[in-house]
Amino acid sequence: MNRVAGKVALVTGAGMGLGRAAALLLAAEGAKVVTSDIDEMAARETAGLIDQSGGESLSLRHDVSNPDDWPQVMAAVEQKFGRLDVLVNNAGIAIAKNIEDTSLQEWRRTMAVNLDGVFFGCQQGIALMKQSGGGSIINLSSIDGIIGEADLAAYCASKGGVRTLTKAVAVHCAEQRYGIRCNSIHPGYIWTPQTENYLRDLGTLDQEKAKALARHPIGFLGEPNDIAYMVLYLASDESKFVTGSEMVVDGGYLAV
Incomplete structure (x- = not known):
């Protein structure tokens, strides 16, 4: 129960x-x-759940696509806890449109949140982690950062960028001997509000969910904790020799 104690x-x-x-x-x-x-309210609710369970938390409103938000967030982290050991660049959006139907505004918004947000996070995370001798940056990509899906043109492009940006960050930090590792996680279909909304946008929810299920050989869709446990592993010292890796958690989706 203490795999990341003190971090x-x-x-x-x-x-x-x-x-x-x-x-x-x-x-x-x-x-x-x-x-x-x-x-902000949702962030506060999550923090409240942590506090109720005896943990220690801080909640912040944060638009990851806004470069001005990041220094303020990092300053608040440093003021409250004095350090940063783990950064999980998880925030993201998905617009269910193919390349012909995606507007420039939708393209740029997807890139701003999904890719720019990770870029800002890595830069700011490195700056703070260096002060305490290292840490772990965990970037949420997707199976769609490795393959393409017709109805997720901008999303695929943004998550592919996260995949290779992660490797560039990992190599840089390793060569500089910062003690900072950087890895990406590539989930399959995980049953979350975002996935539900995406499938509903494609058509009838039950039909689209059945199609998604059929593409996962394991026979079921993932749950949020399936990804959370990979985050935990990469955040812990158990993964001290793991950097620049893409951790696929997809129920066999990419294996067929």
Whole structure:
């Protein structure tokens, strides 16, 4: 129950879904957790759950696509806890449109949240982690950062960028001997509000869910904790030799 005891973690998009699951599990395993989200109330709710369970938290409103938000968030983390050991760049959006139907505004918004947000996070995370001798940056990509899906053109492009940006950050930090590791996680279909909304946008929810289920050989869709446990592993010292890796958690989706 103490796999990340004494560590300070920041989880973006912690108000629901994968972000909330990761924040709660990190806290349960001993970390002090900063929950950030563009939905301030949702971030506060996650922090409240941590506090109710005897953990220690801080909640912040945070638009990851806004470069001005990041220094303020990091300053608040440093003021409250004095350090940062784990950064989970989780916040993201998905627009269910193919390349012909995606507007420039939708493209740029997807890139701003999904890719720019990770870029800002890595830069700011490195700056703070260096002060305490290292840490772990965990970037949430997707199976769609490895393959393409017709109805997720902008999303695929943004998550592919996260995949290779992660490797560039990992190599840089390793060469500089910062003690900072950087890895990406590539979930399959995890049953979250975002996934539900995406499938509903494609058509009848039950039919689209059945199609998604059929693409996962394991026979069921993932749950948020399936990803949270990979976050926990990468956040812990158990993964001290793991950097620049892409951790696929997809029920066999990419294996067929």
